[in-house]
Amino acid sequence: MTADLETGRLSALRRYTILDTQPERAFDDLALLASQICGTPMALITLVDADRQWFKSRVGMTAHETSRAVSFCAHAIHQSELFIVPDASLDARFRDNPQVTGGPKIRFYAGAPLVTPGGDALGTLCVADSVPRELTDDQKHALSAIRRQVEAQLELQRNLIVLERMLAERDHAEAEQKRLFDELNTAHENVRKLSGMMPFCSTCQFTMTIPADPRAIPTVTDGVTQVLTEKGWSEPDVMAVELALQEAVANAIRHGCGGDATKQLQCSVNCDDAGEVVITVRDPGAGFDPATIPNPLDPDNVFKPSGRGIFLITGLMDEVQYADGGRELQMRKRKPEAS
Amino acid sequence: MTLKERRVGDVTILHLTGRLVLDDGHDELRHKIDELADQERVSLIVDLKDVTYIDSCGVGLLIAKYVSLRRKRGDVKLLNLTARSHHLMEISKLLDVFETFESEDHALASFTREAQA
Numbered sequence: 001m002t003a004d005l006e007t008g009r010l011s012a013l014r015r016y017t018i019l020d021t022q023p024e025r026a027f028d029d030l031a032l033l034a035s036q037i038c039g040t041p042m043a044l045i046t047l048v049d050a051d052r053q054w055f056k057s058r059v060g061m062t063a064h065e066t067s068r069a070v071s072f073c074a075h076a077i078h079q080s081e082l083f084i085v086p087d088a089s090l091d092a093r094f095r096d097n098p099q100v101t102g103g104p105k106i107r108f109y110a111g112a113p114l115v116t117p118g119g120d121a122l123g124t125l126c127v128a129d130s131v132p133r134e135l136t137d138d139q140k141h142a143l144s145a146i147r148r149q150v151e152a153q154l155e156l157q158r159n160l161i162v163l164e165r166m167l168a169e170r171d172h173a174e175a176e177q178k179r180l181f182d183e184l185n186t187a188h189e190n191v192r193k194l195s196g197m198m199p200f201c202s203t204c205q206f207t208m209t210i211p212a213d214p215r216a217i218p219t220v221t222d223g224v225t226q227v228l229t230e231k232g233w234s235e236p237d238v239m240a241v242e243l244a245l246q247e248a249v250a251n252a253i254r255h256g257c258g259g260d261a262t263k264q265l266q267c268s269v270n271c272d273d274a275g276e277v278v279i280t281v282r283d284p285g286a287g288f289d290p291a292t293i294p295n296p297l298d299p300d301n302v303f304k305p306s307g308r309g310i311f312l313i314t315g316l317m318d319e320v321q322y323a324d325g326g327r328e329l330q331m332r333k334r335k336p337e338a339s
Numbered sequence: 340m341t342l343k344e345r346r347v348g349d350v351t352i353l354h355l356t357g358r359l360v361l362d363d364g365h366d367e368l369r370h371k372i373d374e375l376a377d378q379e380r381v382s383l384i385v386d387l388k389d390v391t392y393i394d395s396c397g398v399g400l401l402i403a404k405y406v407s408l409r410r411k412r413g414d415v416k417l418l419n420l421t422a423r424s425h426h427l428m429e430i431s432k433l434l435d436v437f438e439t440f441e442s443e444d445h446a447l448a449s450f451t452r453e454a455q456a
Contacts, residue, residue, distance in 0.1 A: 214362030239423055246394050250361045297432050305403035308395040308431055315430050 009077075010050055012120035016158050019047060019054055026153050030125070030146050031057040037142045038135060040127040042104065045114075045150055046073045047123035056123075061104065070097050072128075076111030077121035082140055085109040087132035108133045110140075112147035114154060125150045204231075204271040209264050210249075212257035212283070217249050220267050224279070227271050233335050241277060241333055244316040247309040248281045248329050256283025256327065275335035280328060287325030340390075342367055350382045350450050351375055352418075352443070356389040359397035372404045372415075381413020384446045388419035398431055405437065414438075414453070418446050 013019070027045050035043035042060035046053045053073050054065040068074050072094065076083035087107050088094040099106050111126035125147045135143065204227050210216040221242050228238045249267065257263040268280040294301050296308045314320050317331040340357035353371065375383065385401065387393070405415040417439045420428065428434050440446035 214360075217361070236426075239426075243394060243427070246360065246392075250394065250396065254361070302432065302436065303402055303406050305399035306395075308398060312395055312427075312430065 009120045009122070012116055012118060013047060013049065013122050016122065016154060017161055018056060018154070018157065019049060021056070023057060027057040027150065030150050030153070031059050034125055034127050034143055034146045035059040037146070038110065038127040038139050040108070040129045040133075042106075042128040044073075044126050044128070045123065046071075046111075046126060047114075048074055048077055048121075053123065060128075066099070070099050072097075072099075072106070072109045073111050073124040073126055076124045076126065077113050079111075079113055081112070082135075082143065083109075083111045083113070083124075084135065086134055089132075104128075105130045107131050110135055110143065112143055114147065114151050116151075117155070122154070204269065207266060207268040209266050211261050212253045212259070212263040212265055213261040214250065214253060217246060217253075220249055221245050224269055224271075224277070227269070228277060228335075231271060231273075231275075231335070237333070237335060240316040241279075244313045244331060244333075245279055245281075247313050248279070248331065251309045252281050252283035252285075252329075255288065256285035258285070276332060277335075278330065278332040280330045282324075282328045285327060287327045290322050290326060340367060342371060344371070346380075347447055349380070350384060350447055351380050352384045352386060354386040354389070358392040359387075359390050359400075360392055360394040361396040365396055365400055369400055369404070372408070376408060376411060376413075379411070381408045381411045382450050383408060383413065383415045384418050384440075384443070385415060386418040386443070387421065387424050390421065390424060393424050393427055395431075398427060398433065402433065402436065414450070416440060416446050416449065418443055 031043045031045050035041070040060075042058075044055050044059070044061060045057040046055055048068060048071065051068050052065050053068055053071040055061065055063070058064075072083075072085065072088075075093070085091050085094060085108065088097065088100045088109060089107060094100050094106075094109075097106075106128050108129040108131065109126060110128075111124035113121040114123050114125060115121050125143065127143065208220065210219055224245055225238055225242050228241060233241075245267075249265070252265045253259065257265060263284055265284070266280075266282040268282075269277065270279075271277045290310065293310050294307060296302065296304065296311045301307060310320075313329075313331060317333045319333075320329065320331045322329055340355055340359055343354040343356075345352045345354070353368070355368065359365065359368065372383065375381070383404075390397075401415065401417070408415055415437065417428075417437045419441060420439055425434075425439075428437065428439075438446075438449060440449070
C-alpha cells in the first residue's frame with residue numbers, strides 16, 4: 001500500500017470515530033456468531049490504526065489492542081477476500097510472530113477485510129485458533145456474510161454520527177435564526193425610538209413624528225434618555241431632561257392637539273459631543289402666549305391640579321424658548337462639568 | 340401602574356407600582372381615591388416607594404385629591420418618596436403642602452395624633 005493510500009485509509013478510519021469507543025452489543029453479537037460458526041475460540045473485530053490494531057469486539061482475547069507490527073490483520077486488510085493462515089508456525093511471515101511463539105499461541109487465522117463503500121479497508125472480522133485448521137466453504141461463506149453485517153453496522157454508526165452532526169447543525173442554525181430574528185425585532189423596536197439612530201449619527205441629530213397619544217411619549221423619552229446616558233450624562237441630569245421632555249410632549253398632546261390621537265407632533269433632538277442637548281417639540285395647535293400662564297407657586301395656584309408643566313420645564317432646563325405663536329417649544333440643557 | 344390597597348384602622352394605604360403619568364395610572368388612582376372618599380375613607384397614605392416615574396399630571400392628581408379629601412376633613416400623606424419623586428415635589432414647592440414620611444408607622448401615628456388633637 002502506498003503512503004497516499006495508507007493516509008487516505010487512516011483518514012477514512014478517523015471519520016468513523018470508532019477507535020477507543022466502548023464495546024457495543026451489535027458488534028459483540030457478530031463476533032460471537034463468527035466464533036461459533038467457525039468453531040474457533042477466538043474472534044475479533046479489529047480496526048487497524050497507524051501503529052496498532054484496536055479491537056472493537058473480542059471473543060477469547062483479553063488484550064484491547066496489539067502492535068500493528070505483530071498483527072495478522074495488517075496483512076488481511078490488503079486482501080480483497082478472506083485471508084487464511086492454516087498454520088502460522090509453518091508460515092514464514094508469522095512463525096516468529098510473538099503471538100505465535102507466545103500467548104495466545106495462534107496457529108490458525110482467517111480474516112475478512114472490513115471495507116468502506118469508498119474502498120478503504122479499516123480492519124477485519126477475524127477468527128483464530130491455537131491449533132492448525134481449515135474452514136469449510138460454508139464457514140467461509142458465513143464469515144463473509146457476517147463481515148458484510150459488520151460493514152453495514154459500521155456504516156450505520158457512521159450515518160448516525162453524520163445525522164447527529166446534521167441535527168446539531170440544524171439546531172444551531174435554528175438557534176441562530178431565532179437570535180437573528182430577535183435581533184431584527186429589537187432593531188425594529190429601536191428604530192421606532194430615537195436611540196436606534198444613535199449608531200448612525202455622530203452628533204445625534206434627528207427628528208421624529210409621533211401620534212398625539214400619551215402612550216407614544218416613552219418612544220421619545222426612552223430614546224433621549226439612552227442617548228444622554230451613552231454620552232455620559234449623570235443620572236439626575238438625564239432625569240431632568242427626561243421629565244422636561246415628558247412635560248413638553250404631554251402639553252403638546254393635551255393642549256396643542258386637544259388629546260386627539262389622530263393628530264401628530266414633531267420632536268427633534270440635537271445632542272452634540274460638546275455636551276449640549278437641544279430639543280424642539282412642535283404641535284399643530286392654535287398656539288398660546290406663554291406669558292399668560294400663571295405661576296403655579298402663587299398661593300392661589302399651588303393647590304390647582306394643573307399648570308405645572310411649563311414651570312417644571314423652565315426649572316429643569318437651562319433655556320426655554322417658544323416660537324411660532326407657542327406652537328413650537330425649544331429647550332436646551334448643557335451637561336454640567338464633572339466636579 | 341398597579342395599585343394595592345390595605346387598611347389599618349381608619350387609614351387606607353395605597354401602594355403604587357410603576358409610572359404615575361399622563362394616561363398611565365392617572366385615571367385608576369383618581370377613581371380609587373374617589374371611591375374611597377364616597378365611603379368616607381378619607382385618611383389616606385400613598386406609598387410611592389415603587390413609583391418609577393411621576394410627572395406633573397401625577398403630581399396634579401395628588402394635589403387635587405389632597406384638596407378634595409381635606410374638604411372632607413381627611414388627608415393625603417406621602418410615604419417613601421424616591422429621590423426622583425422627592426425632587427419633583429421639591430421644585431413644585433409641594434413638600435410644604437404634603438406631609439411626607441419614610442416610615443409607615445410614623446405616617447400612621449400622625450393620623451392618630453391628629454385624631455386625638
